[in-house]
Amino acid sequence: MGNKVIQVFDTTLRDGEQVPGAQLNTLEKIEVAQALERLGVNVIEAGFPVSSPMDFQSVSEICKVVKTPTICALTRAVEKDIDVAADSLKHARYPRIHTGIGTSPYHIQYKLNSTREEILERAVKAVRYARQYVEDVQFYAEDAGRTDNDFLARVVEAVIDAGASVVNIPDTTGYTLPAVFGEKINYLYDHVPNVDKARISVHCHNDLGMATANTVSGIINGAGQVEVTMNGVGERAGNTSLEEVVMTLESHSDLHFDTSIQTEQIYETSRLVSRLMRMPVQANKAIVGRNAFAHSSGIHQDGVLKHRENYEIIDPKTVGVPENSMVLTARSGRAAFRHRMKKLGVTVNGDLLEGYYQKFLEIADKQKQVNDDHLLAIVADEHQSNEAYLKLRSLDVTCGNNKDAVVNLQVEVEQEVQHAEATGNGPIDAAFKAVKQIVHNGYSLDEFLVQAITGGSDDIGKVHVQLEKDKKLYYGFGSDTDIITASVKALLDAVGKLI
């Protein structure tokens, strides 16, 4: 008997994109969707069309350019949502509507102020309504992780009878333990008489760090579809990470599961999502983190050199990780630079590529070696200065240990250069006060994070800031070898978004 093929449902553009500050515009979403198509996912959940005109437009545009995967749109169990989702999917070759409702006691009582019988009725009605538009309807039982198995089985049976082709069992709060989640899936296979007429899908969150374990446990117990995001991005602690589940199934061939994922595309897709969402991948992230294949202790290095599998369970090449040895220097030519950029998910040509290359040469002149993080910082920074609403034109700083810091700066706002001067208890404080003189929109600074890329004193600094206004969060990023400049760029990036 051949391996069972597990369907990969990617929700980077829907659940993943709900992360504050990680929102993508339509063009960026199309770029991610095309990368997901190359990666080989079966379904792309492209958005929640009723939530905003921009979400609607993104789903609709993705349908026009993506050919192979099914395109899915999320709705509540509400007719208006379903109407809008169906409209957004009208150009899709393979459209799917994903509708659903909360089924746990928490959701029924405190969120929906309803009863089990009413929820069952609404679930069935929503599936039937969606079936008028498309053949492929997926139902989600929100907070299924905390839903009694017997009631969940009744819901699953009813929605399959109503025409659902896929039933999603989400562990919405990331509360469930792997064995318990696996038993839940097993229970459904044992107690839902028509379960063979639909595919069971698992959708886990990582609040207790168990999303991948729960998902794999769901697969072992019969689930035929996994709902995942690239790099595990998603609200709170995130969703199940695509690369972790896919590589777990690849590594454990004894489990006899396959997916259609082109694993050598994983690294490139991961970097693209990280860059566009401005969400750095943690260094020790499984599969795609900077250190995932870096062996630093002498014993491990020696062991890997003798036989790679002594310390590596995955060959980095199988997930498209570029050779560790390939670092760029000031002598690297444009071809090597373009090749490396492509590996990092940056496919640009012409003037844009030349601009990045010149910036790279500047950095390479100051440093001996330029690694992937430096390159990504260059791209993020250049992208920002081309697109920015507020552009830093000049910055002068006077500071020292026995005096107040004084900052003079010039910022271009809609082609007009404005000047400000401020003092502060340090250069960053003074610079931020000067920016406030030019644009003060009543925001507060919630978070300010400075990181050096490699740790050398000649390094590029990366700065992330988070502003808050009217309970909404705005993120900004800046990078430069001068840390004050990087900080001001990050602040202007965030303030620009707020405006």
Ligand code: KIV
């Ligand atoms: O986590 C969840 O329950 C969800 C549903 C909307 C599918 O994302």
Ligand code: ZN
């Ligand atoms: Zn979710």
